[in-house]
Amino acid sequence: MLSAESASLVRATLPAVGAALDEITTRFYTTMFAERPELLDGVFNRGNQASGAQRRALAGSVAAFAGMLLTDPVTRPDTLLARIAHKHVAVGVTEDQYTVVHKYLFAAISEVLGEAVTPDVTAAWDEVYWLMAGALIAQEARLCLEAQVRPGHPWRQWAVVERREETPDTVSFLLRPSDGAPAPRARAGQYVSVRVRMPDGVHQLRQYSLSSAPGGQLRRITVKRVTGNGAPDGEVSSLLHRTVRAGDELTLSAPFGDVVLDETDAPLVLVSAGIGCTPMVAMLEQLAATASSRPVTVLHADRSPAEHALRADTHRLVRALPDARATFWYERAAGEQALSRTGLMDLDGMELPAAASVYLCGPLPFMRGVRAQLLRGGIPARDIRYEVFGPDLWLADATA
Numbered sequence: 001m002l003s004a005e006s007a008s009l010v011r012a013t014l015p016a017v018g019a020a021l022d023e024i025t026t027r028f029y030t031t032m033f034a035e036r037p038e039l040l041d042g043v044f045n046r047g048n049q050a051s052g053a054q055r056r057a058l059a060g061s062v063a064a065f066a067g068m069l070l071t072d073p074v075t076r077p078d079t080l081l082a083r084i085a086h087k088h089v090a091v092g093v094t095e096d097q098y099t100v101v102h103k104y105l106f107a108a109i110s111e112v113l114g115e116a117v118t119p120d121v122t123a124a125w126d127e128v129y130w131l132m133a134g135a136l137i138a139q140e141a142r143l144c145l146e147a148q149v150r151p152g153h154p155w156r157q158w159a160v161v162e163r164r165e166e167t168p169d170t171v172s173f174l175l176r177p178s179d180g181a182p183a184p185r186a187r188a189g190q191y192v193s194v195r196v197r198m199p200d201g202v203h204q205l206r207q208y209s210l211s212s213a214p215g216g217q218l219r220r221i222t223v224k225r226v227t228g229n230g231a232p233d234g235e236v237s238s239l240l241h242r243t244v245r246a247g248d249e250l251t252l253s254a255p256f257g258d259v260v261l262d263e264t265d266a267p268l269v270l271v272s273a274g275i276g277c278t279p280m281v282a283m284l285e286q287l288a289a290t291a292s293s294r295p296v297t298v299l300h301a302d303r304s305p306a307e308h309a310l311r312a313d314t315h316r317l318v319r320a321l322p323d324a325r326a327t328f329w330y331e332r333a334a335g336e337q338a339l340s341r342t343g344l345m346d347l348d349g350m351e352l353p354a355a356a357s358v359y360l361c362g363p364l365p366f367m368r369g370v371r372a373q374l375l376r377g378g379i380p381a382r383d384i385r386y387e388v389f390g391p392d393l394w395l396a397d398a399t400a
Contacts, residue, residue, distance in 0.1 A: 002069045002127060009124035011070055013116075014063070017125070020112050021059035028108040029055055036100065042195060042203035043091060065132050066125075078135065082258050085139035090193045090256040091205050093140065094152040098133040105129070147184065147254040154253035155195060156184075160246050161218065170275065170309040171241055172211065172222040178249055186214030186255035188286035189279045189359070189387065192221065193253035196236055206236040209361075209387070210255060211278040211310060213285035222309055224275040259359065259387040261286055267295040267353035269379075271370055273345070273362030274302060274309075279387055280361060281310045284317035284324075295353055298326035301345040301366065305330060347373040354378075360386040 002010065017024075033040055040046055045054065065080055109125065110117050144151045157178040164172040177183055191207045198204055212220035225241045226234025244250065261283045268287075270280040277300055287296065298318055302308040308328065318324045329345045347370065358379055360367045367386050374384055 002131065006124035006127045007070060009121055010066055010128060013121055013124070014066055014070075016113065016116065017066075017109070018063045021063055022056065024105070024108045024112045025055040025059045027111060028058075028105045031108065032100070032104040035104075039097075039100075040202060042205060043093065043097070045205065046202075062128075062132070066128050069128065069131065078139075081132070081135050081139060085136050085143060086256040086258050087207075088136065089140050089143045089147070089149075089151075089154060090191070090207060090253045092152045092154055092193075092253070095137050095140075098137065102126075102129060102133070143256065147256070149254050154193070154256075155251050156254070157249050158219075158252050160244060160248045160250060163244065163246050166222060166309045167307050169225045169227070169241075169307070170222060171225075172220055172310075173240075173244065173250070175219050175221070175250065175252070176217050183217050183219060184254045186210060186219070187257075187260040188214055188282045189260040190214070190255040190257035191279075191387075192219075192255050194221070194236070194240070195251040195253070196239055198235060198239065204236050206234075209257075209278040210282050212282055213289045214255070214282070215286075215289060222275070222278050224309065257387070259361075259385050261359075262357055264357065265294055267297070267356040269297045269299065269352055269356045269358040271299045271345075271358065271360050271362075271374075273300065273366040276360075276362030276366075276387070277308075277310055277314065278361075280359065281313055281317070283359070284314065284321070287324075288317050288320045293322055296321055296324035297352065297356075298324065299329075299345065299347070299350075300326070301329040301331075301362070303330065304332040305340070345370060347377060350377075352377055352379065356383065358384045360384065361388070364388060 033044075061080070061084065068080060106122065106126070106129075110122070141151065144154070147154065158175040159178045160173050161176050162174040164174070166172055189209070191209045193205045193207050195203055195205050208221040208223055210219055211222040212218070223237050223240050226237045228234075259279070268283075270283060272280045280298065280300075284296070284298070287294065296318075298314060300308070300314070305311065305328075308330070311328075314326060318326045326339050327350075328340045330340055330342060331344065333342050345366075352374075356379065358374060360370060362370075367388070371384055371386070375381060
């Protein structure tokens with residue numbers, strides 16, 4: 001817990017620090033990467049650095065954590081940090097890197113806020129930082145122990161058994177451990193990091209949800225080629241689409257992620273858009289593999305049936321479950337497609353099961369809009385869980 005003296009100072013300075021965090025984190029990353037460029041090789045996503053997404057996520061998370069320490073220091077900070085810890089172990093963050101981050105972050109705070117950062121204020125925020133870092137380090141050590149990987153080394157080679165073209169811009173890779181040893185334990189809904197060497201020699205990482213049930217030796221990831229629409233195209237997804245074929249090898253982390261299929265008998269509502277369908281299909285496969293009788297409602301939005309990745313798999317799995325139904329929304333006319341509606345997802349008038357476990361995955365604006373509809377429909381916020389690809393800008397927003 002935060003000491004009483006530090007809590008008073010953090011409470012007094014949080015508005016000013018929070019207002020300047022975007023400038024602080026911009027200066028922090030710029031200086032750190034200028035002096036420690038090796039951190040861009042296999043740890044930090046340079047696409048997210050260029051877009052500012054990582055900067056905004058860090059700023060919001062620090063502010064949210066500080067705010068939680070002041071209002072609910074027992075439970076909420078751990079909930080906030082669980083997702084960050086999973087992301088960190090999936091990219092190989094190590095304990096010593098927290099000291100590096102501390103050095104450059106606090107230098108940036110002093111530079112931006114100037115004389116307002118007295119020694120007492122610095123000490124108070126230092127306490128916040130190390131409470132956050134210590135909690136993350138502990139969680140990350142536990143996650144590595146559970147996954148049976150060394151901290152900073154979650155990697156393993158996987159052979160590409162098959163490449164499947166799902167849509168014009170989406171491809172699936174079926175993978176098997178190259179060493180023939182058992183595949184690591186996974187849960188439906190988790191993701192892996194894929195580590196690739198780019199043409200300029202720099203390693204980059206991206207997370208992809210497992211899109212198949214986690215049992216057995218074969219695992220599947222489904223990769224959508226990211227088009228920039230004015231910004232640079234996704235460099236890792238483009239490389240995977242362009243170069244990876246059956247017989248190649250990929251470097252994957254152990255599976256991580258805290259948004260996983262629960263093991264209760266409660267009704268399920270799986271809501272997705274675009275490539276956000278991937279963890280939902282993994283959950284459906286797990287339910288089918290275990291002959292689950294849970295009531296399942298699948299709701300998915302996409303641009304068109306032709307662009308709906310894993311659409312046939314979703315139909316097959318819904319048919320295989322005794323109490324499952326699906327509804328799809330397509331922005332472009334769906335024609336005579338069964339179970340489909342034209343337009344954006346609209347849950348008004350839909351009967352959703354009471355006391356359901358709800359999972360969301362898709363673009364952030366989509367998830368915000370659907371969550372609001374679910375809340376209006378009587379679904380409690382505590383029963384709605386979400387997965388977002390990339391830095392978690394929703395988690396970082398303490399008002400969400």
